[in-house]
Amino acid sequence: MKKVALLILDGWGHGDKTKSNAIRNARTPFIDSLYKNYPNSELLTDGEHVGLPAGQMGNSEVGHLNIGAGRVVYQDLVKINNAIKNDTFKNNKELNKAFSYAKKNNKPVHLIGLLSDGGVHSHDSHLVHLCELADKAGVNNLYIHAFTDGRDCDPKSGIKFIKKLEKQTTKLSAELISVIGRYYAMDRDQRWERIKLAYDLLVHSKGEKIKI
Known part of the structure; x- marks a missing residue:
């Protein structure tokens, strides 16, 4: 039996023959x-x-x-988009349970995650939809902790997404209360010196305080 090896060259692909194509111009x-x-x-x-x-x-x-x-694997981005489009996302039992508990006990709801339209780990449209659902459920204290993106989006796009989010949630109970880069909050190399900054921000409210 012949053996087969699956080798992956990240970033290697077929493109046009322009000067900007490093692969085409390399030996x-x-x-x-x-x-x-x-x-x-x-x-x-x-x-x-x-x-x-x-x-x-x-x-x-x-x-x-x-x-x-060996087949098409539908990503979470598509699944969530379809749930929102089909108006079934609002039926998520765990979300409704959390919102109901928060309303009944006057507790805050914290939404923590990546703020961008990169579509790999998150999408900002999903966050806005969550805010709308929480608002309709009667959640009075909805706090957003945003991780800015610099990997799946332009490294300087963070301010654009923050302004967009603030505009979209103006009439909702949502409030943006902390911002930190994914370099710290989503480190996957076990570098505690990075993760600790995000941990202290989220758990102990330690960070640089600013007013907008």
Whole structure:
């Protein structure tokens, strides 16, 4: 039996032959020999081809999931979008349970997560919908703790999403009370010196206080 190895080169793909295409302009004799001597084909790695919304840019995480499964794996982004579109998201039992408890006991609800439209780990439209549901449920104290994005979006796009969120939640009970970058809040390399800053902010309210 012949053995098969699955090797993934992140960032490698087929594109136009412009000067900005590093792969096209590089000397790649080994890869060139593979194309020349062995059967090959191309995969589409964006949008509906990998379980994302049409026009949504793919990424390594989504690509790995689809290649590993050998089929289209519908991402959480699409599932949540469809639930909102079909008006079934409001029927989520755990959300309704949390909102009901908060209203009955006059408790605050904290929404913590990535604020961007990157679509990999979150989407800002989902946050706004959550705020609307909480408001309709009668939650009086709704607090947002935003992690700004600099990986799946432009590194300087944070202020744009903050302004957008504030505009969309003006008439709701939601309030943005803390902001920190994903570099600290979503570190996955076990670097406690980063995570501690996010932990202290969320748990002990330690951070630089500003007024807008």
